[in-house]
Amino acid sequence: MADVNRGNRPLSPHLQVYRLPLVANISILTRITGIAMMAGGVLIVWWFVAGAYSPEYFAVADGLLSSWFGKVVLIGSLWALWFHFANGIRHFFWDFGKGFELPTVARTNWLVIGASVVLTVLTLLLV
Amino acid sequence: MTYKTDLSRVQGLGRAGEGVHHFWTQRLTSVALVPLTVLFLIPFGRALGGGHEALVATYGQFGHALTAILFIAVACWHFAIGIQVVIEDYVHGATKVALIVLAKLFSAVLGAAGVLAVATLLF
Numbered sequence: 001m002a003d004v005n006r007g008n009r010p011l012s013p014h015l016q017v018y019r020l021p022l023v024a025n026i027s028i029l030t031r032i033t034g035i036a037m038m039a040g041g042v043l044i045v046w047w048f049v050a051g052a053y054s055p056e057y058f059a060v061a062d063g064l065l066s067s068w069f070g071k072v073v074l075i076g077s078l079w080a081l082w083f084h085f086a087n088g089i090r091h092f093f094w095d096f097g098k099g100f101e102l103p104t105v106a107r108t109n110w111l112v113i114g115a116s117v118v119l120t121v122l123t124l125l126l127v
Numbered sequence: 128m129t130y131k132t133d134l135s136r137v138q139g140l141g142r143a144g145e146g147v148h149h150f151w152t153q154r155l156t157s158v159a160l161v162p163l164t165v166l167f168l169i170p171f172g173r174a175l176g177g178g179h180e181a182l183v184a185t186y187g188q189f190g191h192a193l194t195a196i197l198f199i200a201v202a203c204w205h206f207a208i209g210i211q212v213v214i215e216d217y218v219h220g221a222t223k224v225a226l227i228v229l230a231k232l233f234s235a236v237l238g239a240a241g242v243l244a245v246a247t248l249l250f
Contacts, residue, residue: 034206034209034210034213035210038206044171045199045241045244047175048195048240048241048244049240049244051182051183051186051244051248052248059179062175062178065176066175066176085161088157089161091157092154092157095154127168127171127173
């Protein structure tokens with residue numbers, strides 16, 4: 001029989017003493033952006049529901065989404081969406097076992113960050 | 128000191144009887160969301176702030192309504208299973224179960240409301 005005490009050993013304080021590399025911070029940020037972009041998601045669904053309800057109610061929703069508050073939430077959610085999107089694309093490559101070499105990861109880290117900013121600006125300019 | 132064997136320690140903690148279904152659904156919905164995100168954002172961004180006429184002019188078109196419905200439905204599905212993994216990683220016990228149920232209810236209501244609203248605009 002294997003070591004029966006396996007579940008009871010003390011853990012090393014790895015997370016407290018270890019400075020997370022950029023790729024780990026991007027991973028955490030991908031989770032955070034995935035949840036945070038729901039702020040924009042809720043506003044957008046409310047916008048559609050108001051539009052289905054009545055033109056008067058829609059004017060309120062359309063006005064709020066176009067206000068400075070709506071713009072802050074929507075542009076923030078847009079950047080979150082593109083960041084989550086860009087790192088998701090990197091995950092597709094990882095799923096196929098490609099791009100795990102450290103120099104490649106160091107490069108794609110900045111590719112993800114750069115793409116999220118460029119795509120956000122492009123969306124705001126073109127749409 | 129525990130006297131449990133390796134086998135009894137892991138029993139019931141395994142694949143939850145569904146294998147890689149959760150993982151696979153997460154990937155499949157994310158692949159679907161790549162084109163859907165772009166197809167949704169363009170007409171949405173143009174209709175935003177244009178009042179009720181712009182809304183009806185955009186989502187009265189079958190193609191725009193269809194991509195919006197697909198985007199909302201798939202995004203809510205992707206969110207529901209994605210946030211489940213996050214909750215499972217950081218919360219445990221009864222709170223975990225309650226939060227997952229709440230998150231799934233939220234996703235289902237949001238998705239259904241969005242789909243129904245866009246469908247109403249089309250008809």
